[in-house]
Amino acid sequence: MKHPITLTINGHRHEVEVEPRRTLADVIREECRLTGTHVGCEHGVCGACTVIVDGDPVRACLVFAVQAEGAQIRTVEGLAQGSQLHPLQQAFMDHHALQCGFCTPGFLMLSTALLERPDPPSDAELQEALSSNLCRCTGYKNIVLAVRAASKAMHATSGAA
Amino acid sequence: MSAAIAAAGETPVVDRPTEAPVAVPGTTAPHNDRPDPFGQSVTRLEDLPLVRGQGRFAADLSFPHQLHMRMVRSPVAHARLLGVDASEALAMRGVVAVWTAQDVVGIPCIPLREGPSVELDPYLQPILARDRVRYVGDPVAAVFATDPFIAEDAAERVSLDLESLPVLTDATAALGEFAPGLPTQPTTIRKGYGDIEAAFAKAACTVELELATGRHSGVPLETRGAIGRYDAARDVLELHGAAKVPHRNRDALARMLGRSPHAIHLFELHVGGGFGVRGEIYPEDVLVLLAAMRLERPVKWIEDRYEALMTTNQSREQVHRVRAAVAADGFVLAMDDEFFHDQGAYVRTHGDRVADMTAGILPGGYVLPAYRVTGHYRLTNKTPAATYRAPGRFESSFVRERLFDAIAQRMGIDPIELRRRNLIRPEQMPFPRGIETIEDNIVFDSGDYPLLLQKTLDALDWPRLQADLQARRAQGEAVGVGLACFVEKSGLGPADGVRITVDFTGAVEVVTGGASVGQGFETVVAQICASTLGVDYRRVRVVHGRTDRIQYGVGAHAGRATVMTGSATHNAALRVRAKALDMAASMLGCAIEGLDIVDGRVIRRGDSGPGLALGDVASALAPTARARGEREPGLTAEGWYETPSMTYPYGVHVAVVRVDRDTGAARVERFFVGYDVGRAVNPMLVEGQIVGGVAQGIGGALLEEFAYDENGEPLAVTLADYLLPTLDDIPPVEVMITEDAPSPLNPLGIKGAGEAGINGVGAAIAAAIDDAIGQPGAVTRLPVTPVRLKALLRQRAG
Ligand code: FES
Numbered sequence A: 001m002k003h004p005i006t007l008t009i010n011g012h013r014h015e016v017e018v019e020p021r022r023t024l025a026d027v028i029r030e031e032c033r034l035t036g037t038h039v040g041c042e043h044g045v046c047g048a049c050t051v052i053v054d055g056d057p058v059r060a061c062l063v064f065a066v067q068a069e070g071a072q073i074r075t076v077e078g079l080a081q082g083s084q085l086h087p088l089q090q091a092f093m094d095h096h097a098l099q100c101g102f103c104t105p106g107f108l109m110l111s112t113a114l115l116e117r118p119d120p121p122s123d124a125e126l127q128e129a130l131s132s133n134l135c136r137c138t139g140y141k142n143i144v145l146a147v148r149a150a151s152k153a154m155h156a157t158s159g160a161a
Numbered sequence B: 001m002s003a004a005i006a007a008a009g010e011t012p013v014v015d016r017p018t019e020a021p022v023a024v025p026g027t028t029a030p031h032n033d034r035p036d037p038f039g040q041s042v043t044r045l046e047d048l049p050l051v052r053g054q055g056r057f058a059a060d061l062s063f064p065h066q067l068h069m070r071m072v073r074s075p076v077a078h079a080r081l082l083g084v085d086a087s088e089a090l091a092m093r094g095v096v097a098v099w100t101a102q103d104v105v106g107i108p109c110i111p112l113r114e115g116p117s118v119e120l121d122p123y124l125q126p127i128l129a130r131d132r133v134r135y136v137g138d139p140v141a142a143v144f145a146t147d148p149f150i151a152e153d154a155a156e157r158v159s160l161d162l163e164s165l166p167v168l169t170d171a172t173a174a175l176g177e178f179a180p181g182l183p184t185q186p187t188t189i190r191k192g193y194g195d196i197e198a199a200f201a202k203a204a205c206t207v208e209l210e211l212a213t214g215r216h217s218g219v220p221l222e223t224r225g226a227i228g229r230y231d232a233a234r235d236v237l238e239l240h241g242a243a244k245v246p247h248r249n250r251d252a253l254a255r256m257l258g259r260s261p262h263a264i265h266l267f268e269l270h271v272g273g274g275f276g277v278r279g280e281i282y283p284e285d286v287l288v289l290l291a292a293m294r295l296e297r298p299v300k301w302i303e304d305r306y307e308a309l310m311t312t313n314q315s316r317e318q319v320h321r322v323r324a325a326v327a328a329d330g331f332v333l334a335m336d337d338e339f340f341h342d343q344g345a346y347v348r349t350h351g352d353r354v355a356d357m358t359a360g361i362l363p364g365g366y367v368l369p370a371y372r373v374t375g376h377y378r379l380t381n382k383t384p385a386a387t388y389r390a391p392g393r394f395e396s397s398f399v400r401e402r403l404f405d406a407i408a409q410r411m412g413i414d415p416i417e418l419r420r421r422n423l424i425r426p427e428q429m430p431f432p433r434g435i436e437t438i439e440d441n442i443v444f445d446s447g448d449y450p451l452l453l454q455k456t457l458d459a460l461d462w463p464r465l466q467a468d469l470q471a472r473r474a475q476g477e478a479v480g481v482g483l484a485c486f487v488e489k490s491g492l493g494p495a496d497g498v499r500i501t502v503d504f505t506g507a508v509e510v511v512t513g514g515a516s517v518g519q520g521f522e523t524v525v526a527q528i529c530a531s532t533l534g535v536d537y538r539r540v541r542v543v544h545g546r547t548d549r550i551q552y553g554v555g556a557h558a559g560r561a562t563v564m565t566g567s568a569t570h571n572a573a574l575r576v577r578a579k580a581l582d583m584a585a586s587m588l589g590c591a592i593e594g595l596d597i598v599d600g601r602v603i604r605r606g607d608s609g610p611g612l613a614l615g616d617v618a619s620a621l622a623p624t625a626r627a628r629g630e631r632e633p634g635l636t637a638e639g640w641y642e643t644p645s646m647t648y649p650y651g652v653h654v655a656v657v658r659v660d661r662d663t664g665a666a667r668v669e670r671f672f673v674g675y676d677v678g679r680a681v682n683p684m685l686v687e688g689q690i691v692g693g694v695a696q697g698i699g700g701a702l703l704e705e706f707a708y709d710e711n712g713e714p715l716a717v718t719l720a721d722y723l724l725p726t727l728d729d730i731p732p733v734e735v736m737i738t739e740d741a742p743s744p745l746n747p748l749g750i751k752g753a754g755e756a757g758i759n760g761v762g763a764a765i766a767a768a769i770d771d772a773i774g775q776p777g778a779v780t781r782l783p784v785t786p787v788r789l790k791a792l793l794r795q796r797a798g
């Protein structure tokens, strides 16, 4: 049995019909055709599917799409404003924080949620938060550098504003 | 601390022997206000779509009207397959077909990449199991349906009639039977040189060890995927989701399916990590192609994680019984090794190459006047094995360096000093190793191993590090340091070609048969092209992984992409440059010698005028352009690079490890890599490769293991059981890149770096754990899990 639901992703409404067993990750990718959200394990371990739901980072493979109705969902496709990259996207490029790029959307969304909190994360908080996603290519070093740099950039601008 | 080390937060610095600008041979010195991109840590061309979520990985690609494939796999490790009943599945709405071995009778087993082998061919894997299943996960049937969920549900309703057979899970145990008349050891590898018996007879001391490396593998974050599509209008069969060796695989698939290579094309999409396992031909690749033709619809298959951990190539599982003959001064006279290589259930595309490479590279960078090795290549009822990053080297470095640590301990010589006495000296280069592997007659092309060791010790301030650790141990901490020396190999030949074309806007296209597995291939090739030609690297588009654009290609494996494709790019760019200068000289009415190409413009040397845009030169060379005269049309050229032999970079790894005596957990506090790369095209990318490799090595040394129970049931089939390292497991990795020994074999002097980070990690961590717990020689097997480490600690207490 399929249910009609409406998902709000990056400010756009998507009206889709889904079976109750379909995960949010699956529906974002297959029904809404936003394939930037990746699936690495479907098991809640790798974090490649991380999206932001009502301000919090969420593993989209662990949520059913029907549960996300009415929520504000943000995915990697919504980070840049036109050709203007989000500071995290720029920092990931500048610090070589990606190789194959498969884990990147998950890390970007995880970090976005983290850096949108009022206070910049301490190094320990950053370390702990970023330890929840897997990357098989980079050894994490440059991901940490990138997020730290973006944190500085974002909190400097918001402080100045 | 030396300026050459990139610690956390710094951009990598290369320890270059001279201050001279790094100009590429055959071109002029870099232009002042725009530095030569060669040797610079420029940002990657690949990144933009990937950070925007616009990448296209296999699962992201769909074709209209496509079908979805789901495999039915063996639930047991070894059984006779008596029958398959698919009637219930076939009756389901949306199910289009279910195939078993009977439906693919004419299709041969997946062949060895390097050609047939009488010994190994009987052990190859069919695309669907015929009369036996040989590991948990062995594909038995394929279900095709209109929706992936329907396919999955239907696959569960296919029932198998199986009759149990004895299960073999230990490659050192008595031989079993692969099939009637075929024992589980298809081949034995033997190599060596020098007089072993004489060496042992005159040895002051002999040291003997049994050592084992665990079964682990690449485990890319993206699972495998393949989409087959048949375009009847053009009679072209397409495989999307190819990786690593698209051209070689096209040829093999063409043979298997009885098609001309012109009528089958492979397309690489974004690849979410390769590490040796992705891009081999697996049964599913052949099945989607066959189904696309027969069912006349595109067919998509995306592996799930459970399947990935059960069916994608595994690696590394070996047991070595090694002994050394040592002279009184610590000089190692001979090494004698017998090892057992666990190949798993079938011989796959690599054949016995991992075992062969293990045997070939085991002596490492030590002089070793005599060497003998016997490798038992054995089949078991586990997932088939093949290459994983630094195949044969991670394993052999563990064995060799453990042996050298044991010798040092036995002789009472400092382990560093022992290595110094045995390392090949620079004046002995090029050094013929005296052994062949399948691929090459091993000749170390260049290197100063003692120098790199010394630079590493200096960078770490070795005496001070030792004193610090001593002091901490005195306080009761279990902390120690371990070091490993190794020689890598890269640039496997024999030849690679590229085609470079400049269009009328001045944009440059490099078409290569190389492949990208996420390592920054496009950027590196663009840098080499830009540097040689005289353009901005961002104006260079690199086309790869498409068999329809270029006839030949070596792909990306065995550390060959930069060396082979890079050198071919250099050669092609030189030719384009010559053509451009020739045309421009006639357009500007001056001599070629007076011209240079800078930032995409042909200029007169010493003249600040605007010069001529390369795009205009390309226009003048168009087939229809009058200005062209008798010149060959097009600002385009092919370039080839052929190498007689591989190049051998080398490195030193140092690990500092702290052990928690209560939990048995080993934590790597610090990891240092000293590595000579010949010349670094992009130090930032080299460093990135190395740090990533170290992380994987730490996984293999401490966490990752494909364990099986005695029935051959795999115990690590989710990422909750198979533990990939997280940020929390990885220390700040320090990297020192040196350029003391450029390769004499290629025009750029480069050597590969893809495997530099992982090679010696197991060895260095093992030594550090020994040191931390004060039990020399304690670690004899990887991974050192908390359970194993607790057992070692108890041994001592007991
Ligand atoms: S796919 Fe969701 S956590 Fe891995």
Ligand code: FES
Pocket: A097, A098, A099, A100, A101, A102, A103, A104, A134, A135, A136, A137, A138, B221, B272, B273, B518
């Ligand atoms: S960049 Fe490949 S998994 Fe992170």
